Amino acid sequence: MEAPVLVSNTSSQPMPDSKPSPWGMPAVTVEPVSFAEVMSEQLACSLHQDEENQMEKSMSHTLEDLEVWDQTEGSTDCSNDLILAHLLQMEYDREHDVCLVRQEQKFNGSSKVSVSFNNYRRLPREMLFDSDEDDDEEIGAQHWDMFEKAEKSSPAIGRSGFTRHGGEITTKHDPIICSHRNACRVMEFPPGFLTGDGGSFDMKLSNHVYNKLKVHSYAEQRRAARLHDKKEKSTAEHSLDPKTRLILYKLVNQEVLEGVNGCISVGKEASVFHAWGGKPADQIVPGECAIKAFKTTLSEFKNRDKYIRDDYRFRERFNKQNPRKVIHMWAEKEMHNLTRIRKAGLPCPEVVALKKHVLVMTFIGSDQKPAPKLKEAKLSLEQFNQAYSQTVEVVKRLYKDCHLVHADLSEYNLLWHNSQVWVIDVSQAVEPNHPRALEFLLRDCTNISTFFKKQGVGDVMGPKELFTLVSGLQLPGEGAELLSEIQNYERDEEILAHGCSDKSDYFEILFSKVQTQNT
Structure with missing residues (x-):
């Protein structure tokens, strides 16, 4: 039985309705190939040989591109489309290789085991970087190789802490070995710790210097972490x-x-x-x-x-x-x-x-x-008189209508806008049944009286008079004595609120609360 024949559907003649290719490419005729020829070893060898020839051809094209680049570099002649195409393709290849280099640096980092993408590059390395950059990299590599070579040339010291080499005993505390090892280790300190690359000299660091640098590096890391945490939170x-x-x-x-x-x-x-x-x-x-x-x-x-x-x-x-x-x-x-x-x-x-x-x-x-605060507002005496009467009315209505005591009322928390006093900053305001509400009210009255007296306002009520007008309480004393009477009054009200018969029962309740909170 004969082997089946694979016949392509592609015809050597173009279709009558099809238009010719705008690039002038001739139609390709595909010869029929038998299945036996496809499976033959001779055909596989010929295909492999064709691939190698194609690779050699592409390498020759790359060399031609390099020659064209060398001939046209620095010239301004753009009349040759072939040269422009070569230059554009080389720029694309250069960008591709630069991205590969960045990816390679990102993967490798400071690791001693590196990954290389050289097999995927499209241009030789000498065309990817400038000569100055190459020289700098080579110098840095030489310096690093010098430190690394000095460390590797040192005799290996095991767990015993010493080694015999040439009839001599070398310990792990040998100054030459430690200085080379420290010079190589200092390169691995965190970013931001500038150590340099040796400056083309054999850098040696003693243990004392290396320990000082290491402690300083850790301290800088902790300080940077604290600053970052403080900045974020x-x-x-x-x-x-x-x-x-x-x-x-x-x-x-x-x-x-x-x-x-x-x-x-x-x-x-x-x-x-x-x-x-x-x-x-x-x-x-x-x-x-x-x-x-x-x-x-x-x-x-x-x-x-x-x-x-x-x-x-x-x-x-x-x-x-x-x-x-x-x-x-x-x-x-x-x-x-x-x-x-x-x-x-x-x-x-x-x-x-x-x-x-x-x-x-x-x-x-x-x-x-x-709107300006009363402390900063430039008002006439008449306006200050008007502001004082409005402030007194605000304190009274806060206490009686709103059931609030401002607790921080002063010229800094009152605004003057459209010939009117506005109240702001009431986050600390408390209700009259608060255990210290009357103390806060006396402080507000003192602040108001003191400020408007300094502004020359006439008929300003004193702190006790204003406190009595707002709260309706007739308590004896002035100044510290009045404050003491207010505290005693609040304590008595607290005792009555807890249903205690005398102060001893009340203090027993407070003591039990403190013990409960501590446990």
Whole structure:
């Protein structure tokens, strides 16, 4: 039985409807080949010989390209298309080989076992780099080889700690061996520790110098790690750590804000930024907004638990062991206080959004210019009189209508805008049933009286008179005596609130609470 014959469908004659090739390539005629010839060993040998001939031909073309490059380098003649094609192809090959070199450096790094991509390069190495770069690399390699060769030429010392060579005993503490080994090891120190390449001299490092460099290198690593950690997690500078920036990005993506501008003010516990309001679908946002970002360094909140620990609204959620949650609660507390003050009709910023420790409010001012604080406002005596009467009214209505004590009311937390006093910074405000609310109220009254007396305002009430007007309590004494009476009054109210008959029972309850917290 005859072997089957494989016949190609390709015809030697072009199709009548087909157009000739635009490149003028003639049609290739494929001769029919039998299956026996395909399986023959002679055909395999001939194909292998053809591949070798093709490789030799490609190498000859590469040499021709090099000759063309040498002849045309530096010339401006671009009339020959063949030369241009060669030059363009060589540029492509050069870019390909440069990428291979970068990949090779990335895989190898500082490892002693290296990976080479030389088999995949398209150009010789002398065409990939300039001669100056090659000289520098060769010099550096020579220096490194000199250190490495000096280390390898040293006699190997085993676990015994010494070796015999030529009748002499060499220990592991030999200064020459240690100096060569240290010179080679110092090259492996972390990046950023500049050691050089030897400078064409036989560098030797004693153990004392090498240990000093090693300790310094480790210290620099730890210092860099601390600085990186502080930079990523703290917000001492303008409160904009990566988490705060991410919150602002989300507010912009949700169209709550259109853009964030510069910093308005920097305080001890927060920073305020100006922003343009967006146009979300579910709420109305003013054109100008103020962003209050509380600092997450936690240093300013260590002694502020007294404002939130005894507040019944946050008492169950308060945990001093997790200070970051305290900051979130601090921002939430300011939001609730501002909402309560706004409902009472007092002038204060309106809350737009709250995201963790970032509070977005309406901007008090116009055209990106914030309203001045009473401390910085340049007012006439008549305007100061007007501001004093408004401030007294604010303190009274905060206590009676809003059931709040500001606890930090001063000329720094009152703004003057459109001939009106505006209240800000109410995160520390507490309710009148707070154990220290009356102490905070007396402090607010003292700050107000002291400031407006300095401004020359007439008929300014004293701290005790203003305290009595706001709280309605008639307590004896002045100054420290009045403060002592207020503390005694608050302690008596606390005793009555716990249902105790006398102070001894109350102190027993406090002692049991302390023991419970300690356990």
